[in-house]
Amino acid sequence: MAGAKFMFSTGIENSYPTILLPDGTTKRVDEMEKCGHYKHWQTDFLLVKELGIEYLRYGPPYYSVHTAPGQYDWSFTDQVFNRLKELEICPIVDLCHFGVPDWMGDFQNSDFPYYFAEYAEAFAKRFPHLHLYTPINEIFIAAMFSAQYGWWNERLQSDEAFVTALKNICKANVMAMHAILNIQPDATFIQSESSEYFHAIDPAAAPLARFLNQKRFLSLDLTYGYPLNATMYEYLLSNGLTSKEYRWFTDNQVKAKCIMGNDYYVTNEHIVHPDGHTQAAGEIFGYYVITAQYYRRYRLPIMHTETNIRMPACKEWLLKQWANVHRLKHDGIPIIGFTWYSLTHQVDWDSALRNDAGVVNKLGLYDLDRKIMPVGKAYKNLIKQWKDILEEESYGLVFHNR
Numbered sequence: 498m499a500g501a502k503f504m505f506s507t508g509i510e511n512s513y514p515t516i517l518l519p520d521g522t523t524k525r526v527d528e529m530e531k532c533g534h535y536k537h538w539q540t541d542f543l544l545v546k547e548l549g550i551e552y553l554r555y556g557p558p559y560y561s562v563h564t565a566p567g568q569y570d571w572s573f574t575d576q577v578f579n580r581l582k583e584l585e586i587c588p589i590v591d592l593c594h595f596g597v598p599d600w601m602g603d604f605q606n607s608d609f610p611y612y613f614a615e616y617a618e619a620f621a622k623r624f625p626h627l628h629l630y631t632p633i634n635e636i637f638i639a640a641m642f643s644a645q646y647g648w649w650n651e652r653l654q655s656d657e658a659f660v661t662a663l664k665n666i667c668k669a670n671v672m673a674m675h676a677i678l679n680i681q682p683d684a685t686f687i688q689s690e691s692s693e694y695f696h697a698i699d700p701a702a703a704p705l706a707r708f709l710n711q712k713r714f715l716s717l718d719l720t721y722g723y724p725l726n727a728t729m730y731e732y733l734l735s736n737g738l739t740s741k742e743y744r745w746f747t748d749n750q751v752k753a754k755c756i757m758g759n760d761y762y763v764t765n766e767h768i769v770h771p772d773g774h775t776q777a778a779g780e781i782f783g784y785y786v787i788t789a790q791y792y793r794r795y796r797l798p799i800m801h802t803e804t805n806i807r808m809p810a811c812k813e814w815l816l817k818q819w820a821n822v823h824r825l826k827h828d829g830i831p832i833i834g835f836t837w838y839s840l841t842h843q844v845d846w847d848s849a850l851r852n853d854a855g856v857v858n859k860l861g862l863y864d865l866d867r868k869i870m871p872v873g874k875a876y877k878n879l880i881k882q883w884k885d886i887l888e889e890e891s892y893g894l895v896f897h898n899r
Contacts, residue, residue: 509534512850513527533865554591559616563598592631592673593613593634604651609666625681635689637663641659664719684754688756692787696778702771712729717791724747760803788830798831806860812875815875842861843860
């Protein structure tokens with residue numbers, strides 16, 4: 498199919514970081530396993546069709562596909578992507594979602610960008626009909642949770658570790674884009690990233706809030722080759738980035754092939770205290786205001802690539818997020834898609850996957866028995882009501898579902 502259309506989407510939650518268990522051992526947390534996707538993947542794809550959705554944020558488990566340098570296990574990947582093609586569901590291919598193969602170590606490994614570009618090229622060669630990619634999901638969150646907060650993967654807690662993870666992940670992301678474009682020149686990259694904002698609780702906290710509101714942009718600044726201000730440039734250089742490494746990003750960006758994916762949850766806004774600690778603020782500005790800030794900075798087409806909230810607030814949240822998207826569109830910001838994430842309930846995200854407790858987070862379009870939820874019915878109806886209208890309001894962005 499070809500045509501300019503608004504991209505209604507959902508996703509299969511596929512995070513797979515490693516965490517430290519109470520007994521001191523390390524465990525890989527695989528959300529596709531916890532949520533039953535490996536068992537129910539054929540049903541899951543049919544549920545996507547049942548909702549009237551044509552675009553699916555989806556990725557194979559990188560940690561188990563890339564088995565060694567230059568070696569891959571495509572068995573599951575071949576099955577699922579061939580079936581998506583048969584069903585005419587267009588995947589937005591998520592190649593790395595919060596983790597790397599065990600043999601690669603973690604995001605502190607400076608060889609990660611080269612291994613990952615190798616993988617991206619091999620994937621693009623194997624599936625040349627695919628053209629929408631998120632090479633690495635939520636780079637800012639991956640670096641923060643792994644190397645600043647100490648929750649995942651390398652579990653470090655320092656600015657130097659954060660900058661190392663950030664530069665390695667951003668470089669891997671850009672190198673993967675180039676590798677894919679060498680195989681599929683028509684590829685488009687939808688860079689899903691968490692849209693954050695930090696509110697100062699009082700004047701004493703304002704300097705730190707200003708710093709954090711600059712830091713939130715770093716993953717996209719490097720990916721898009723955006724010129725850094727003096728504060729952020731000095732921060733990166735004082736924590737391990739070299740001027741040569743910075744110039745590499747400005748020289749190798751492929752911003753013209755990108756769509757900015759702005760994720761928004763009720764946890765994305767933060768209250769900053771003078772002593773440095775932060776707490777969840779809830780929704781203060783909301784998706785409209787924060788996304789407009791990102792748009793003014795990068796001037797790229799936008800897709801709302803993730804949102805959800807736990808029951809029973811799901812339906813109200815869906816309508817609120819949709820109202821924000823539609824208002825942005827009518828105010829002239831080129832927003833081309835919307836995603837409720839994810840297709841099914843998730844497991845253990847209440848602890849940011851840090852606790853392997855098996856807690857079901859009731860926020861999906863379907864439950865883990867694959868029964869439709871009220872928000873699933875509401876999203877299906879929303880798509881039916883708005884699909885044809887929004888196709889007539891296209892910005893001229895043409896995607897080919899092949």
